Amino acid sequence: MADVGIFVGSVYGNAQHVAEQVEDMIAGKGHSVEVFTDPTIEDFTSSKSVLFVSSTTGQGDLPQNIEFFVMDLRDKMPLMAQKPFAVAGLGDSSYGDTFCGAGKQIFEVLLELQGKPAADLLIVDAMETLEPEGDVVPWVETLLPQLVA
Numbered sequence: 517m518a519d520v521g522i523f524v525g526s527v528y529g530n531a532q533h534v535a536e537q538v539e540d541m542i543a544g545k546g547h548s549v550e551v552f553t554d555p556t557i558e559d560f561t562s563s564k565s566v567l568f569v570s571s572t573t574g575q576g577d578l579p580q581n582i583e584f585f586v587m588d589l590r591d592k593m594p595l596m597a598q599k600p601f602a603v604a605g606l607g608d609s610s611y612g613d614t615f616c617g618a619g620k621q622i623f624e625v626l627l628e629l630q631g632k633p634a635a636d637l638l639i640v641d642a643m644e645t646l647e648p649e650g651d652v653v654p655w656v657e658t659l660l661p662q663l664v665a
């Protein structure tokens with residue numbers, strides 16, 4: 517059972533790259549961590565805390581690699597009993613109303629499952645930063661005490 521399970525939604529690899537940088541940081545601090553790119557409910561329930569790093573595609577849509585997993589979470593409702601979670605959403609504000617739609621959807625689902633947010637949704641705008649890991653890694657570092665408590 518990993519201390520932190522990182523659930524990645526990515527189309528072109530940006531979110532995946534960020535997740536791997538976060539994984540290195542967490543592992544470097546001596547915690548067990550696992551990255552899931554094709555996650556199952558079992559991966560979710562067996563992680564002591566969950567971190568989602570997801571881009572948005574289409575028009576506010578979830579990346580295909582986690583679309584069915586998130587649908588499964590909504591259908592099966594594996595309650596989290598205040599398990600800590602955090603969500604980093606990668607998006608692009610030039611998409612207007614659908615900006616970071618996937619991150620927002622995921623955050624809502626985890627609240628419905630009665631997880632405990634370690635922080636508000638982190639929104640990373642591709643219009644403002646070319647290196648999303650520069651925002652996400654230090655952010656997770658500040659949350660780590662809550663995620664591995």
Ligand SMILES: Cc1cc2nc3c(=O)[nH]c(=O)nc-3n(C[C@H](O)[C@H](O)[C@H](O)COP(=O)(O)O)c2cc1C
Pocket residue numbers: 525526527528529530531532570571572573574575576577579606607608609611614615616617642
């Ligand atoms: C076809 C396409 C559709 C996109 N749709 C949205 C969107 O609706 N909302 C948003 O915030 N970003 C949108 N984006 C921007 C991506 O989320 C952003 O570029 C992200 O960094 C991609 O990360 P990834 O490589 O992990 O998929 C879209 C990008 C593409 C190429």
